[in-house]
Amino acid sequence: MARVLVVDDDARLVKVVGSLLRRHNHSVESVPNGELARHVLHRGDIDIALLDVNLPDVNGLSLVLQLREEGNDVPVILLTVRTEVHDQALGLRLGGDDYIAKPFDPEVLLARIEAVLRRSTGSTSQRAENPRADQLEFPPIMIDLAARQVFDNGVPVRLAPMEYAVLEFLAINRGRAVSKEELMLHVWGTSRGISRTLAEHISRLRRKLGDGLIMTQTGYGYLIPAAPGDSAATGR
Known part of the structure; x- marks a missing residue:
């Protein structure tokens, strides 16, 4: 309820x-x-x-x-x-x-x-099941999930709410390629008619956080790579 x-x-x-x-x-x-x-x-x-x-x-x-x-x-x-x-x-x-x-x-x-x-x-x-997920680090980027705040080399980066939502979902699923449809469904609640909006959000995130953080999986979606040996990376 x-x-x-x-x-x-x-x-x-x-x-x-x-x-x-x-x-x-x-x-x-x-x-x-x-x-x-x-x-x-x-x-x-x-x-x-x-x-x-x-x-x-x-x-x-x-x-x-x-x-x-x-x-x-x-x-x-x-x-x-x-x-x-x-x-x-x-x-x-x-x-x-x-x-x-x-x-x-x-x-x-x-x-x-x-x-x-x-x-x-x-x-x-x-977050409750995995306390380590309260802070995700992809040097020089750190994401504080509890505070919904992103830092670049310790400096706060201002993100719009939907930019943060896109980044958070990719970060939680780091190491796994996320399809455009799954990402749109999770963030916007629909996978229809907003693919251009998703592309715009990814572009703005890259401008604010650097081109190397979010990779494009051609014809599929996006990926934040896991660091070698990163046990927190999800395989879902």
Whole structure:
């Protein structure tokens, strides 16, 4: 069971979504605007938020960006009537974990929520099972997974939320080539229509961290090589 926050000023939609989630044993809290959502999310007890982009007091994209800049990594699924690809890409770049256009199919919404929660829970479990994973080092790069911070020769490197998400997934899977589809599914929740966005994120990571960190596996995906004898490298 997850605790879900629904942020939308459409009372009918909130009622329908709330009823759907409760039937599937989720706990639901709802607020009609961004200011109240900010207060609820600062409590730290929400597992996932469904956030309308067009709120009466604030743009939902601005809210999710602010949360990420504050270090709040609660999973967020953006809800909007806008279906243009560049709008979806912008929402994901700013820190959204997934993007669903209204009107949406209830089963699709449930599947997206479950997928985002699996990614979030899986990342937490990996860190708990392997304390060494709290800090991953690829000299001169060091990644502090707990703080979601990257250092180059000890100097902090500022990454956008989705840049960090791409880097983290490749780093956790170091030594294994990750397909583009798997990487997009893990970071954006879909493997369709955003391959160009993924390429842009990889390009920016290389500019910020050096060309030698992330290798391209032609026709397949990307790889952060494991150091010789690195027992932490995953073979999944």
